[in-house]
Amino acid sequence: MALSFVEGFLLGLGAAVPLGPINILIMNEAVKRYKNGVLIGLGAMSADMLYLLFIVFGLISFVNQPIVLDALSIFGGSFLIYLAYLIFKNKDAKIQTPQETIKHPKNSTLYLKGFTLTLINPYTIGFWLSASGYVAAKELDTFFTIFGMLGAILLWITVMPYLVHKAKHKISQNVSYWISVISAFLLFGFGIMMFINLLAF
Template sequence: MITDFLQGVVLGFGAAVPLGPINILIMNEALKFYKNGVAVGVGAMSADTTYLLIILFGLTYYINNETVLAWLAYLGAIFLLYMAYLIYKNRDRSIKRIQTDTKGSLIKHYIKGYALTLLSPYTIIFWISVSTFSVQSRYPLVVVCGMLFAILVWITVMPYFIHKTKHLISNTLYSKVAVISALIMAFFAVSMVVHEVFKN
């Protein structure tokens, strides 16, 4: 059972750690407020749990088809571009000013994380692959628990580290980071659309 849990932990970190839109959003929000970064991460984790429940109740057929994945890709790309625009728009504002403007909006950040993850077709594909792997193990539920544990650790520890080191980031550097973050998110958005258009 411990082995199954550790396998899940490894899979969870493998899914959570790589640089992607959700991690970029968590990092940007954690620079303002630690709670904001965690709220984005919890939203993303909730979206993961949503797809896990869909798979658990045998509703995979309704989401794992070309039409649904295509719509998710296009909607996800639009949402990514919107997030990229917001980050780029605030690139020249001081971190202290942004902190004042964004304080107390945890639900909004939760929704951002939830929507960004839910609208990604890669999330569906990933969890379907994981469910296939976990079913082959002796304790599939333990594997899933290990994954969720790893994701929870990542979305709480990573933004904490970012927030605690924000004093090392000047406003000029923050502006550059914001521009790079916006470009990366825009790149992911375009990649999703290109992949969907030319996959056949």
């Protein structure tokens, strides 16, 4: 059981830690407000849990179809490009503005951003299919492995935005501008890569 939890925890970190669209979005929001970053992360974690349920109940085969994956690539690429546009548009926003003067997005909007971006990302399906194959091959305890995975993801989406938010006072306005520009560029790149991969197959 302990081995299953540890292996699951490491798999969860493998899903959560790499720099991808979700982590870029979490960091971009956490600079403004800690809660914003956590809500993005919780939305992403909910989508991960949904795919885990699909795997546990044998429903993932309905999602892992070429037509479904192609549709997800189209929506996912478009959504990433849209998010890149929003971040680029607000690149000049002042990060040291008093909180009471800032108009923050609704909690539900932030949650849905994280949920939608993870749900329509074909790479999410690929990761969880690989993870489920790994768990089956090593004959790990399913419950403790999933518990470890979710524990690692929850730890990451609460600690990482906290560290980013605490460091915001050391970030100059010029650095904040370039963080937004680079974030927008990376998200745009991820979106374009989805379309390129779609056309390549």
